[in-house]
Amino acid sequence: QVQLVESGGGLVQAGGSLRLSCAASGRTVSTYAMGWFRQTPGKERDVVAAISWSGGSTYYADSVKGRFTISRDNAKNTVYLQMNYLKPEDTAVYYCAARTGGAIVVVASEYGLWGQGTPVTVSS
DSSP states (O other): OOOEEOOOOEETTTOOEEEEEEEESOOOTTTSSSEEEOOOTTSSSSEEEEETTSOOOEEEEEGGTTTEEEETTTTTTTEEEESSSGGGOOOOOEEEEESSSSSOOOOOOGGOOOOOOOEEEEEE
């Protein structure tokens, strides 16, 4: 059974950077599409970025385009989210997700595997 573990969250000032990691264990996720989602209290879990199994295709929410970069290292079974120029509105719990289909989708319900989440707080 695949387990996803996120790390790298924390407190950062506006304008700063963080790099989130999502390490998969139990089996390879090299054929899985992966996504990063975020959620704030009382709101739905929204897609931030997604990447195809090969890394050849990526998707970004409009709110993070030009600031965030998703990447993957299939040899390390790990997906990353580099977050630059962070804003207070980026504050949320960030979740890593995987789906067995290799193509990008941006709907949370299409992802069958989820990590426990890592909190990101951006102070103004």
